Amino acid sequence: MATATGELVRRHRWTQLYPELGQGPIPTEPYVSEEIYQREIELIFKKSWLRVARVEEVPEPGSYKVKRLHFANTAIIIVRAKDGVVRAFHNVCSHRGNTVVTETGDETFGHNKSAVLPCRFHGWVYGADGTLVSVPEEDRFYSCFERGHNGLTPVATDVWEGFVFINLDPRPLHTLAEFLGGYAGHFGGYPYAALTECYSYTTYLDCNWKIGHDSFSEAYHVTTIHAGSFPNVFSTGLADVQFFGPHRTCAVCLNLTQAPTKVAVVAGSVHRGSLVQKAAERRMLPPSINPSGRHDFAFELSTLFPNLLLHVAEGIWFTHQFWPIARNRTIWEGKYYVRAAQTNSQRWALEYAQVLQRNAWLEDTQTMENTQKALESGAKRYLNLQDEEILIRHNAHVLADRLAAAE
Numbered sequence: 001m002a003t004a005t006g007e008l009v010r011r012h013r014w015t016q017l018y019p020e021l022g023q024g025p026i027p028t029e030p031y032v033s034e035e036i037y038q039r040e041i042e043l044i045f046k047k048s049w050l051r052v053a054r055v056e057e058v059p060e061p062g063s064y065k066v067k068r069l070h071f072a073n074t075a076i077i078i079v080r081a082k083d084g085v086v087r088a089f090h091n092v093c094s095h096r097g098n099t100v101v102t103e104t105g106d107e108t109f110g111h112n113k114s115a116v117l118p119c120r121f122h123g124w125v126y127g128a129d130g131t132l133v134s135v136p137e138e139d140r141f142y143s144c145f146e147r148g149h150n151g152l153t154p155v156a157t158d159v160w161e162g163f164v165f166i167n168l169d170p171r172p173l174h175t176l177a178e179f180l181g182g183y184a185g186h187f188g189g190y191p192y193a194a195l196t197e198c199y200s201y202t203t204y205l206d207c208n209w210k211i212g213h214d215s216f217s218e219a220y221h222v223t224t225i226h227a228g229s230f231p232n233v234f235s236t237g238l239a240d241v242q243f244f245g246p247h248r249t250c251a252v253c254l255n256l257t258q259a260p261t262k263v264a265v266v267a268g269s270v271h272r273g274s275l276v277q278k279a280a281e282r283r284m285l286p287p288s289i290n291p292s293g294r295h296d297f298a299f300e301l302s303t304l305f306p307n308l309l310l311h312v313a314e315g316i317w318f319t320h321q322f323w324p325i326a327r328n329r330t331i332w333e334g335k336y337y338v339r340a341a342q343t344n345s346q347r348w349a350l351e352y353a354q355v356l357q358r359n360a361w362l363e364d365t366q367t368m369e370n371t372q373k374a375l376e377s378g379a380k381r382y383l384n385l386q387d388e389e390i391l392i393r394h395n396a397h398v399l400a401d402r403l404a405a406a407e
């Protein structure tokens with residue numbers, strides 16, 4: 001009897017540790033309801049700090065990135081000014097409301113050597129610090145017009161570990177540091193900028209943003225969904241689950257009974273680019289990650305609330321980000337960073353690792369639209385979560401609590 005009880009404790013370890021999350025099923029309504037979607041946008045996405053760039057994407061004064069945020073019907077210019085500071089502004093001209101930077105997609109990059117942003121409609125020119133510096137035929141405007149009051153509309157901006165965040169709330173309730181809380185300490189100190197080779201993927205998915213989030217927030221699916229890309233490579237259980245307010249993290253571990261393929265061993269010996277093999281040494285991970293030094297540690301999987309999943313491993317870090325467009329439509333962005341190859345054999349090793357990783361992400365995203373389609377039927381009112389799906393349970397609780405608190 002004692003053994004059976006002990007076994008149950010082990011199997012239910014996360015809800016034993018976090019009993020406030022309960023053990024019951026979670027409702028399906030938030031995945032399909034238009035009303036809940038609209039409230040998530042207004043009360044969460046328009047009030048949270050959101051990662052929109054890396055500082056390396058705007059390296060010099062005059063470098064800019066324009067990021068369209070469909071959920072808010074706006075686009076944000078993230079631009080580095082002559083003083084070296086990265087700021088953000090709505091991409092809307094103060095004259096007649098045209099876009100200042102002409103967008104060529106959901107992300108537009110550019111560089112202006114003079115560190116100015118000219119609007120091509122009538123030639124108003126803004127400094128990269130957002131001030132309106134020049135208006136053609138300014139003397140034809142009236143005395144009520146003040147150039148000093150007609151700069152670009154600023155957006156709250158801050159940077160943590162090279163990640164550029166914005167907050168669409170004109171008066172954010174919290175600073176970025178307050179918003180990050182203990183998450184910043186847990187993930188700070190990793191050499192994000194040193195891993196310069198980035199493999200980047202983007203696609204539109206016909207699903208709610210939370211379906212994307214959930215699909216990357218457990219390892220229960222690895223033996224089924226990833227039987228093709230990573231057969232028996234990862235353990236289905238999590239380790240070191242922790243919550244930092246609305247944020248969450250855990251470790252994903254390797255299944256060490258499974259020998260890697262010969263080609264994976266060769267690639268891994270040439271260059272660190274794959275999560276499949278254990279890292280030979282610990283050089284990059286801060287002490288807060290894998291604190292007990294588990295020998296089966298593969299990578300840390302976290303959600304920076306609401307829509308960024310940040311993962312770190314020795315020699316590799318990667319993100320998933322889900323941008324809502326509609327109740328049942330989402331942009332998924334996957335970015336995978338490794339140390340740049342120095343030799344042809346290292347290039348081969350990285351490409352080999354990335355093909356496997358790309359396949360795994362295709363396997364992941366394949367389920368998302370099917371899940372949405374099925375839930376739209378209304379046939380199921382609840383989802384049943386097991387103990388190792390604790391991150392999904394936490395997200396459901398955080399969102400429900402936030403929406404309820406706003407009522």
Ligand code: FES
Nearest residue numbers: 093095096119122
């Ligand atoms: S709308 Fe921008 S200069 Fe006229």
Ligand SMILES: [Fe+2]
Nearest residue numbers: 215216226364
């Ligand atoms: Fe997966």
